[in-house]
Amino acid sequence: MSNDKVTITDHRTGKSIDCPILGGTHGPAVVDIGNLQKKLNLFTHDPGFVNTSSCASNITFIDGDEGILLYRGYPIAQLAEHSNFIEVSYLLMYGELPTSAQLEAFRHSICHHTLLHEELLRFYRGYRYDAHPMAILVGIVGALSGYYHDDLNIDDPAHREMAAHRLIAKMPTIAANALKYGQGHPFNYPDNTLDYVENFLMMMFAVPTETCSVNPISARAMELMLILHADHEQNASTSTVRLAGSSGANPFACVAGGIATLWGPAHGGANEAVIRMLHDIRNPGDIPKYIERAKDKNDPVRLMGFGHRVYKNYDPRATIIRQACHDLLDELSAHNQPLFEVALKLEEIALKDDYFIERKLYPNVDFYSGIILTALGIPLNMFTVIFAVARSVGWISHWMEMMGSEDQRIGRPRQLYLGAEKRDYVPIDIRS
Numbered sequence: 001m002s003n004d005k006v007t008i009t010d011h012r013t014g015k016s017i018d019c020p021i022l023g024g025t026h027g028p029a030v031v032d033i034g035n036l037q038k039k040l041n042l043f044t045h046d047p048g049f050v051n052t053s054s055c056a057s058n059i060t061f062i063d064g065d066e067g068i069l070l071y072r073g074y075p076i077a078q079l080a081e082h083s084n085f086i087e088v089s090y091l092l093m094y095g096e097l098p099t100s101a102q103l104e105a106f107r108h109s110i111c112h113h114t115l116l117h118e119e120l121l122r123f124y125r126g127y128r129y130d131a132h133p134m135a136i137l138v139g140i141v142g143a144l145s146g147y148y149h150d151d152l153n154i155d156d157p158a159h160r161e162m163a164a165h166r167l168i169a170k171m172p173t174i175a176a177n178a179l180k181y182g183q184g185h186p187f188n189y190p191d192n193t194l195d196y197v198e199n200f201l202m203m204m205f206a207v208p209t210e211t212c213s214v215n216p217i218s219a220r221a222m223e224l225m226l227i228l229h230a231d232h233e234q235n236a237s238t239s240t241v242r243l244a245g246s247s248g249a250n251p252f253a254c255v256a257g258g259i260a261t262l263w264g265p266a267h268g269g270a271n272e273a274v275i276r277m278l279h280d281i282r283n284p285g286d287i288p289k290y291i292e293r294a295k296d297k298n299d300p301v302r303l304m305g306f307g308h309r310v311y312k313n314y315d316p317r318a319t320i321i322r323q324a325c326h327d328l329l330d331e332l333s334a335h336n337q338p339l340f341e342v343a344l345k346l347e348e349i350a351l352k353d354d355y356f357i358e359r360k361l362y363p364n365v366d367f368y369s370g371i372i373l374t375a376l377g378i379p380l381n382m383f384t385v386i387f388a389v390a391r392s393v394g395w396i397s398h399w400m401e402m403m404g405s406e407d408q409r410i411g412r413p414r415q416l417y418l419g420a421e422k423r424d425y426v427p428i429d430i431r432s
């Protein structure tokens with residue numbers, strides 16, 4: 001037997017099993033505990049899946065210690081510099097960079113599925129005028145399952161591919177309508193002569209009374225936001241989509257589950273928290289006081305947009321987006337607006353502070369993405385929606401990978417039961 005194994009012994013019974021160690025392309029190897037229950041009648045216990053690989057995947061790799069993020073093997077910095085969101089979407093979905101002909105065919109398909117069914121537009125009217133755009137997004141994407149279900153055979157790869165194209169194409173339309181609904185403005189129809197990002201910005205910002213031209217600086221900044229947020233391996237929302245999809249459910253309903261998961265403040269909501277914090281600080285002169293509060297263990301204040309659970313040296317997305325953020329503020333001549341002044345001063349002071357240096361607390365992607373979205377004129381409650389538009393590509397790529405895998409089976413975690421022991425039912429009249 002190979003030495004690439006871990007032996008697990010249950011000292012209560014003296015029984016042992018050898019569990020093979022499986023090596024990946026990069027990253028820690030994993031212990032295959034497939035026989036644990038069968039041979040030792042044991043489960044593993046890992047709340048939060050901190051030590052658990054839930055699947056094999058070829059899509060994205062993260063090394064938190066080294067600050068590495070690869071999409072299909074390509075470093076995120078190279079994609080951010082040379083690629084665009086449509087090409088990155090193709091890469092994530094199909095595994096390789098496209099040829100010109102493949103890219104053109106993909107772009108054409110995405111461009112021609114941007115319209116929503118007219119009846120679907122009526123769903124928006126069922127929401128309260130002040131509904132959070134994420135609530136709208138969950139509902140409308142879920143409702144797509146009502147339009148694409150009976151004719152959809154998820155066992156057919158061509159059908160899965162079409163569902164993926166439809167999702168990627170319709171997400172900007174659905175997201176922009178969610179914004180327009182809250183503003184009381186008419187919805188804009190997509191314009192297929194524009195590219196993906198321009199079309200998205202146009203649908204969010206155009207009003208019928210004015211001609212709308214998309215600022216190329218804004219378009220590039222949005223393109224970068226979408227590329228950087230397109231995938232992040234088995235995070236909570238992606239795992240939700242995989243788990244929901246493992247039962248054979250409709251992909252649009254599965255993605256609605258992913259959107260619901262992303263909405264939580266521990267996942268997609270941090271960029272919003274950054275802007276709220278900057279508003280709270282308000283005055284650059286108050287930054288040192290705020291930083292002291294963030295360092296005080298008796299004070300719940302933390303510097304939002306600093307630190308990361310996985311990236312312990314630096315967040316590679318933050319390095320890229322930081323430059324873009326500074327460039328954007330320069331180009332929009334926005335440096336001297338109070339909010340951005342506070343942000344840049346806070347960054348400068350925190351990066352020199354021993355507390356943050358010793359704990360390796362660097363600004364993360366959300367510190368800068370909140371500032372960029374604010375500079376682009378995107379309302380705060382749309383930040384997570386923008387994240388969802390980007391991440392829908394990751395979600396559907398993972399769904400396609402899972403559905404195409406030969407050993408695909410329903411996800412069914414087990415538990416450590418700590419409830420009451422087996423007991424007999426007590427009739428109500430004799431209960432004390």
Ligand code: CMC
Nearest residue numbers: 267270294295302303304305306307308309359361364366
């Ligand atoms: N401000 C002040 N102190 C902090 C901060 C912060 N933002 N983050 C961590 N610390 C301190 C923490 O108190 C602890 O200090 P000590 O060692 O003295 O007890 C030390 O740094 C280690 O912190 P931790 O809580 O063990 O780190 P974690 O890996 O559990 O938490 C985090 C990571 C992102 C939840 C946390 O850094 C945080 O709350 N940051 C602010 C919120 C934020 O920006 N979240 C977005 C993350 S990026 C999202 C994404 O990629 O999807």
